[in-house]
Amino acid sequence: MGYKEIPDEAISQVAQHINDRSNKRYSIPIIGVQDNSETPHIFEIIPFAEIDKSNNRYYAIDGSFNSQEFYNGLSIAVYSAGYVCYHQGKQVRLNEYDDPIILGKSYHPNIILQATTNDLFEMYTELISMEPVKRLISFFDDTTDNIFAYNREAVCQNTSALLGFCQEILEWSMVLEILDLECTKHGDFILRDGTLRSLNIKQKYLIKLGKYAHSRDVYIVGVTKKSPIKLELSYTLKQIDDYLQDDLKAKYPFKEANSRRQKLCCWFEVPIPVLNGAYNGESGKMFLRKALTGGRGFGIFHVARLDYVEKLQNYDWLISDLNIYDVMPDIESGNNRTDICTVEFIHRELTRLTQEHYVLGYPYPLVDVHNFISLKRDFKEEVINRVKLSLYRDKRMDHIDIENLFLDTHDRF
Numbered sequence: 001m002g003y004k005e006i007p008d009e010a011i012s013q014v015a016q017h018i019n020d021r022s023n024k025r026y027s028i029p030i031i032g033v034q035d036n037s038e039t040p041h042i043f044e045i046i047p048f049a050e051i052d053k054s055n056n057r058y059y060a061i062d063g064s065f066n067s068q069e070f071y072n073g074l075s076i077a078v079y080s081a082g083y084v085c086y087h088q089g090k091q092v093r094l095n096e097y098d099d100p101i102i103l104g105k106s107y108h109p110n111i112i113l114q115a116t117t118n119d120l121f122e123m124y125t126e127l128i129s130m131e132p133v134k135r136l137i138s139f140f141d142d143t144t145d146n147i148f149a150y151n152r153e154a155v156c157q158n159t160s161a162l163l164g165f166c167q168e169i170l171e172w173s174m175v176l177e178i179l180d181l182e183c184t185k186h187g188d189f190i191l192r193d194g195t196l197r198s199l200n201i202k203q204k205y206l207i208k209l210g211k212y213a214h215s216r217d218v219y220i221v222g223v224t225k226k227s228p229i230k231l232e233l234s235y236t237l238k239q240i241d242d243y244l245q246d247d248l249k250a251k252y253p254f255k256e257a258n259s260r261r262q263k264l265c266c267w268f269e270v271p272i273p274v275l276n277g278a279y280n281g282e283s284g285k286m287f288l289r290k291a292l293t294g295g296r297g298f299g300i301f302h303v304a305r306l307d308y309v310e311k312l313q314n315y316d317w318l319i320s321d322l323n324i325y326d327v328m329p330d331i332e333s334g335n336n337r338t339d340i341c342t343v344e345f346i347h348r349e350l351t352r353l354t355q356e357h358y359v360l361g362y363p364y365p366l367v368d369v370h371n372f373i374s375l376k377r378d379f380k381e382e383v384i385n386r387v388k389l390s391l392y393r394d395k396r397m398d399h400i401d402i403e404n405l406f407l408d409t410h411d412r413f
Helices: 008-022 117-129 131-140 159-179 203-215 228-232 234-251 272-278 283-287 340-353 364-373 379-394 399-405
Strands: 041-044 057-069 075-087 105-107 189-193 219-224 264-269 299-305 317-323
Touching: 041 340, 057 159, 057 364, 075 159, 075 364, 075 379, 117 131, 117 159, 131 159, 131 203, 159 189, 159 203, 189 364, 203 219, 203 317, 219 340, 228 234, 228 272, 228 299, 228 317, 234 264, 234 299, 264 340, 299 340, 317 340
Parallel strands: 057 189, 189 219
Antiparallel strands: 041 264, 057 075, 075 105, 219 317, 264 299, 299 317
């Protein structure tokens, strides 16, 4: 079906849905209340000249996966995860390579060929045997059948499900690895691309990881630009933006004298009604719980604007998922009081990372780790060329047979 054959009615339904969601109005005031974390809390961005004057380390974690199936039934499937670290504005070497550019640390599988269903199980087994994953399982102190939400057979039903599982488990292993690094000190930050929630690891185990990080005084923050929460709050975010830019900025007592660098930042905790609108349905209910049980992971959703790009207001907001133990330090005793000072400190510290001109409003270590770890769009071409080179080098096949092995009939016909 060509794009012109898509019915106009279907397109109109999409447009109507976007319009309805973008204009929802919630009872979130423009002017916040100091003791209410679900109202806007406004602060001045850390001055540009001071952003690198911190002894804290800022780690960033990301993962990636890709696969390519050839017409002859062979498949190549790869996943990866890794992290980078910045200290006082400079990237820190985390690996033992003698490479002036690659400073981060990453993990990749050795088993990437999938010719039969059994190969999926072998890939799963290899993941469980990786050192960082073994340490994570040991930390959780239970069997994989209890830790993971799905058993091995369910995870290995297809390549895509398995790769997503492997990537995520390896990413969470990176969190524990960073927490246990000798160079990781109290006050350091671990940024994860996404949320502090998981569909693959049961909540009570991730809660243990969140509690461990809090005991080490290390802040874990999930950060994402893409979220249904942003669409749900589109109207509210625009109202706050207009107030900050058109009203408050003119009378705010800035410490920064340069008017071009006078920027107001903002954060607030996402209220339950907004979460209900963003994550409706039975599966979404697990995102609504701000508790240690009955939910997903150990995060509390916040909306934050950590810089300002004029005329691109909604772009400048992101979703920050903060460790529930940092937000509500007494939650285990039944006290859900929010530590507003800590939440504000975390968001203010993040502004040290959001003033790079090419990623205004988004922490640059997450951009760098994405570029470091991502299996790019040219994955197929790179894999084919390396396999061909190996076959040609070993001279195990005729060159015509080698070329035909990777013939893509869709490109030819």
